[in-house]
Amino acid sequence: RVKVQEPIDAINPSKVFVSATSNVTHLTDAAALCAALWDYDCPWIGIHDACGLPPGKLLDEGVDRLRNGLVEATSYNVWDQFRLDNNLPLDPTTNGPIIGDLNLEDIKTSTYIFS
DSSP, X not given: OOOOOOOOSXXXXXXXXXXHHHHHHHHHHHHHHHHHHTTOOSOOEEETTEEEOOSSHHXXXXXXXXXXXXXXXHHSOHHHHHHHHTTOXXXXXXXXXXXXXXXXXXXXXXXXXXX
16 A cells, blocks of 8 residues: 655644654664774674673673663653754744653663663
């Protein structure tokens, strides 16, 4: 089947949210891996949004890099940039989702996220 997209005059916020959410999540994962490992001089393997590192001291250093990479990647306001790129107003009606109250600094000490 082929679906032809037709321009519309109104933006459907729920469709924008649904279409952007998964992409933002995967892009953030990829950005975190890039920020963490782009200059890491150690053998590692990357698969989609995960990576494997050798055990021992190199693993500990890699996990620290991943924590910092995730903080760096999630500090960037993807939603504001998305709204600017799509000529949407930067106001509360077009805000992205806020789930919980994670302090990004907590990522650096989390034993759950990086197990």
